[in-house]
Amino acid sequence: MTYNINEIKQISIETKMKDYSKELKITEVYKAYKDAHPAIKEAMCLKAEYPAYFTPIQDGDLFAGRLKQGRVGFTIDEWGPTAFAYYCQFEEIENDLKTYDYPAEEKAKIEEMLKFWETEDTSNKIRKEYPPLMAQYLFSDDWMNTSGIAFPLYRLTGSTPNFKKLLDLGIPGIYKEIEELKATAEFDGRDVQFYEGMKIAIDVLADVCLYYEKEIRLLAEISTIDEKKEELNKIADTLHIITISKPRTFREAIQLFWIYTYVADIRNYGRMDIYMGDFLVNDLNAGIIDEDEALKYLQSLWQLMADRNTVVHNRVIIGGKSRPNEANADRFALLAMEATRTVKEIEPQLSLRFYEGMNPALFEKALDVIGGGATYPILYNDDININSINNAFGFSIKEAERYFTPYGCGEFILEGRSFGTPSGVINLLKALEVTLRNGVDPVTGKVIGLQLGNFEDFHSFDDLMNAYKKQVEFFVSLLAEQEVLEYKICGEEAPFLYNSLLYDDCMAKGKGMFAGGIKYLGGTLETYGNTNTADSLTAIKELIYERKLISKKELLDALDNNFAGYENIQLKLANAPKYGNDNEIADSMLERVHNHVCNFVKNQADRVGLHSYLVVIINNSANTLMGRSTHASADGRKAFEHMNNGNAPSGGNDKEGVTAMLNSIAKPSTSIHAGSVQNMKFSPELFFERRDIIKSLLKTYFDKGGSQAMITVLNRGDLENALVEPEKYRNLFVRVGGFSARFVELSTEVQKDILSRTLY
């Protein structure tokens, strides 16, 4: 069986010959400061990048701040699968050189630049440091296109800093803080270069504001429409003010916040209702703006976020316990939901934290917005999550309540305090299929896992289960060590100035967040195929070991042939109990798989020296992508088809109704991992005509321990019609996994995955 899994290449393609002068300039600066203090090197590189990479404001923008990232640069997040920290997009650049006819001199410069970055690119530096065993088993960095059990990820994603500090102090206040801390460090005889770097970074931030101010004044000058002229001058005024004063108005606060998110490459925004609520309400009370104007600001900000097109980030959190300014925050939260309802985009990923006793208007508004087809807000149950975080991470209840924020696809961290980038993925179903074949990957025929014996040698189900566990544990251990290695090298490379500035306790210590500065440095690991693995194990246990209806050989033959000629066996496998039906046999197997991997991962933290190391059962489209390299499985799934999504039942396997499904998904423990996502689909009829029923369904689910819900409201007919006439269904949004998308823009496979999921 061969299958071409190399169709997906996620590189951005240029439509015309790209000018590489900015990249070359950054490379020159990097070279010049290569041996300087990391803080100075980073600051000088930032100065070379910004404002150079910023792009002009567009019609309708009420705030400045758009950016086109270059092919070489510095980021805390990622600009491609291995493009993070000091990065170079090798593949894209090589592609440009092949596609376009660059003048010989320029071409030579670009080629030299490529060669230079080969050893300086942070991902390459990390890969080079892998010990032999890690290099052998984590053999590929291309998890999207390679068949394998586990893969490393290169990024420091999910930064959600303390924006309140930024807005409380403003540029002048921050500058002052840096000066004071520098003086103390000097007095103590500590390193002051960290603070020197910070000062340069703040200058760059101010430069970006002034650059935009100048550009926009020019635009205002040439504009012939009075209204537009006035509006542009307001934007320019705002940009000017925030360089000399802390923000005083809602508008100034949003402007400073937005520019900062770009220079720092922060893509998740934390509890915005707390840090924006007071600005909003003060302005409203003082008559500076009215609600309509405030909504326009948010709509513009929402559009800027949408155009940022992060796919899996742009989280804005509203609601929840421990908001010091609850009434003002509520007012902001309602306005934010209205912005989401009216802007009709797939980002930002507005998320509502809620708890028993919160202002009911928020939850009611949330259901209206979800029901309108927005897929937002995503619902987070504080009454469950706070205790879970307390147990999983060890944060105090008080700390968890105040600072907890989901980011990206749904990982939990504390804003301004903790970090936990997912730096590895594991395909549990692949681990099982390799274990059934003594270490051999049925897709490639290569030995890629531990050789723990043949299926025939596992005389009891426990023998098999133990081998599967051993396989998983081996890879988890490697991934945990990889995460630490990644942090270590990043800590040596750079202090990540803009992020460290807003992260406890970096400023006081004078250290970058990955060089010992941050308060809580944790890590996470993404697991995929959890449900398929559990359902496969259930089928094997029931049909082979207990009822002996299928032999081991028959099963392997059926799987190897992708059930062709073995339809009868596939049917038996498909009819075995499945997770998602409130069935004790199937659900307890899921819990067994879940508890094993979650607890084993959790226990790695101490061994490798992280504050926490936890599983996240999130989903981007990895269930589809990794499914493409996973053979037929014992749950009846055919080869290369998508795997289950997050903590959900496999598509269409939940057949006992929505209460049974909710009962099942509320069973796996939420207090041993760092977040787990739950997609559910409802019809508009149920959502609107029976709102009482929807409310009591959700209430019961959350009472039973449901931690999260991502709800899509649509008709099956709409989905089917959208396949035929995509142009008419541009506004049909669906929740894919940990992100939302326009249904018509998804790949056929992902569309198939969505269609297979039960609609209630």
Add this chain to the structure above:
Amino acid sequence: MNDSGIIVDIQRFSIHDGPGIRTTVFLKGCPLNCKWCHNPEAIAYKPQLSFNQEKCLNCFACVSVCPTGAHFIKDNKHEIDFTLCQLSGDCVPACPNEALSITGKVNSVEQVIELILKDKDYYINSGGGVTISGGEPMTQFQFTKQILKACKDNSIHTILDTCGHAPSEKYLEILPLVDLFLYDYKESDYDKHKEYTGVYNDLIQKNFNMLYGAGAKIILRCPIVPGINDTDKHFEAICNLYKDYPKLLGIEIMPYHNIGLDKARKIGAEGQFISIDTTDKEKSREWISALNELGCTNIRLG
């Protein structure tokens, strides 16, 4: 004591058979034979073979295992003579494509209650509970009574969905265990009732009067079938009931739909039922306004 009964299906998250989120238990067996029956597989008292023709691969695996010759080959196609089936059940696992099944399973009260209790929290939060339907649940009286009793022991709201055609003393016996009756009112004309349902309506009316008099909470459910009982006379009768029985909790109009036909086909009983189009929404609304005009206001589509 019968502590088991025959069940067609148990539907969780049932939101159309009474208030809130409910679990509806469909029992097998009904003394009526309504021409428009939408659960024809629940009429017979015994389990039945069910055949989904669309799934049949004509592999004849069933033919070779059937001990009574109910499955046979005609013109190289698989056919069934339902009258020959003795319910050996051998054909069900033999079929490679799940085209065959047995409708009606023996369940103990404990099994039913165990399933019911799984959704108790949803009942509480939604003001829902359990609905016993069918078929006619009164035909499995002891079983029905025990399920209702167990529900009450667990503080679960109960509904009995009944056609009204059962011994009066049984209704009195079960009354304390039922929080709400969904009581059918199919046809007001004495002879037509017999013609369309197979029984006269005198016992049904007597039981209704008795339960009403005893203070039972009742919602009247009126199936309306185009060309059969969508008559002025029947509508007037419904309105008279509305006026004469002010303590009725409501009247629900159940517009005819033909989903039952497919189920009838599967058990080889297709010819016994009328075959017309499912009522469209506009027609249903016309009926409601006609009834409104006659003075019947507390009425809704069920």
